[in-house]
Amino acid sequence: RMEERRYRSVSGAPVALRRRQHSASCRELAVRCPRLQLRSLSAVSSAVWLAAYGLFVLSENSMVLSAAIFITLLGLIVYLHFVKIDQESLLVIGSLGIQVTSSYASGKESTTFIEMGQVKDVVINEAIHMQKVIYYLCILLQDPGDPQGVSEVVPLFQSSKPRLDCLIEVYKSCQEILEQRKTGPQSS
Amino acid sequence: ENSPAPLPERAIYGFALFLGSWFGFMLYLIWAYVPETWLFSLGLTYWPQKYWAVALPAYLLVAIGIGYILLFGINMMSTAPLNSTHTITDNYAKKQQQKKFQEEAIPALRDIPISEVNRMFFIPEK
Numbered sequence: 186r187m188e189e190r191r192y193r194s195v196s197g198a199p200v201a202l203r204r205r206q207h208s209a210s211c212r213e214l215a216v217r218c219p220r221l222q223l224r225s226l227s228a229v230s231s232a233v234w235l236a237a238y239g240l241f242v243l244s245e246n247s248m249v250l251s252a253a254i255f256i257t258l259l260g261l262i263v264y265l266h267f268v269k270i271d272q273e274s275l276l277v278i279g280s281l282g283i284q285v286t287s288s289y290a291s292g293k294e295s296t297t298f299i300e301m302g303q304v305k306d307v308v309i310n311e312a313i314h315m316q317k318v319i320y321y322l323c324i325l326l327q328d329p330g331d332p333q334g335v336s337e338v339v340p341l342f343q344s345s346k347p348r349l350d351c352l353i354e355v356y357k358s359c360q361e362i363l364e365q366r367k368t369g370p371q372s373s
Numbered sequence: 374e375n376s377p378a379p380l381p382e383r384a385i386y387g388f389a390l391f392l393g394s395w396f397g398f399m400l401y402l403i404w405a406y407v408p409e410t411w412l413f414s415l416g417l418t419y420w421p422q423k424y425w426a427v428a429l430p431a432y433l434l435v436a437i438g439i440g441y442i443l444l445f446g447i448n449m450m451s452t453a454p455l456n457s458t459h460t461i462t463d464n465y466a467k468k469q470q471q472k473k474f475q476e477e478a479i480p481a482l483r484d485i486p487i488s489e490v491n492r493m494f495f496i497p498e499k
């Protein structure tokens with residue numbers, strides 16, 4: 186069963202939330218960011234090449250032009266592979282753990298798995314970020330020494346930064362699965 | 374006891390500061406504008422270089438400008454990052470004592486854990 190809905194990110198960009206229910210205790214929630222825009226790519230490369238042409242006119246050295254082309258290409262590859270995130274997804278498997286995956290625009294995927302014993306809760310927290318107060322979803326990790334304590338906070342959806350309405354949907358989905366571990370393994 | 378109302382002592386302090394600042398300003402103007410030869414002829418030879426009469430105000434203004442940017446930067450640096458536990462709790466909240474619940478009394482003020490707050494806000498009660 187799959188659902189997709191549109192929301193907005195903190196900066197106003199459109200993001201899409203896709204929800205899949207694999208089974209009663211397994212859900213996958215994926216937030217897809219807007220793709221790289223052709224106009225911003227053209228704007229950046231035109232600006233770099235214009236600056237390089239200006240330098241070439243001043244210095245009469247044609248290496249500047251080839252260097253600019255090389256830098257643009259290398260910069261684009263580095264950006265697509267290390268910076269531009271295409272989709273961030275959360276796979277919650279009750280009684281096993283939570284898997285967080287980030288897929289980059291170049292196809293690279295980086296995953297983190299947190300086992301359910303370490304997860305204290307998944308909450309929506311508010312914090313100050315770059316002169317704004319934003320809501321963000323985060324996983325609270327259990328402190329082994331103190332049952333009430335939080336040892337670490339793992340923020341989720343850091344690149345797509347969806348707004349509160351999207352976060353509430355993700356929160357409710359996660360809580361439905363996390364509640365099952367309190368009622369115990371006897372419930373199906 | 375610590376009221377901001379005017380008092381005789383405060384009036385005297387204020388007037389002394391007023392006279393002092395006028396005196397300081399006149400001294401600064403004399404030092405900056407009166408030629409060195411005139412001052413030497415009066416016998417006043419031990420002055421700092423007149424270079425400083427222009428340099429110190431310039432330094433002060435640049436320092437104030439940098440101070441704005443520095444304060445902004447210090448604020449940004451001391452904001453807790455999104456992955457720190459300081460956004461969730463702090464030492465006072467961890468050490469708080471639970472007061473016993475009394476019937477018909479207003480519950481005591483306490484820091485409510487974030488999980489409970491989230492449940493109250495985002496999961497609608499049926």
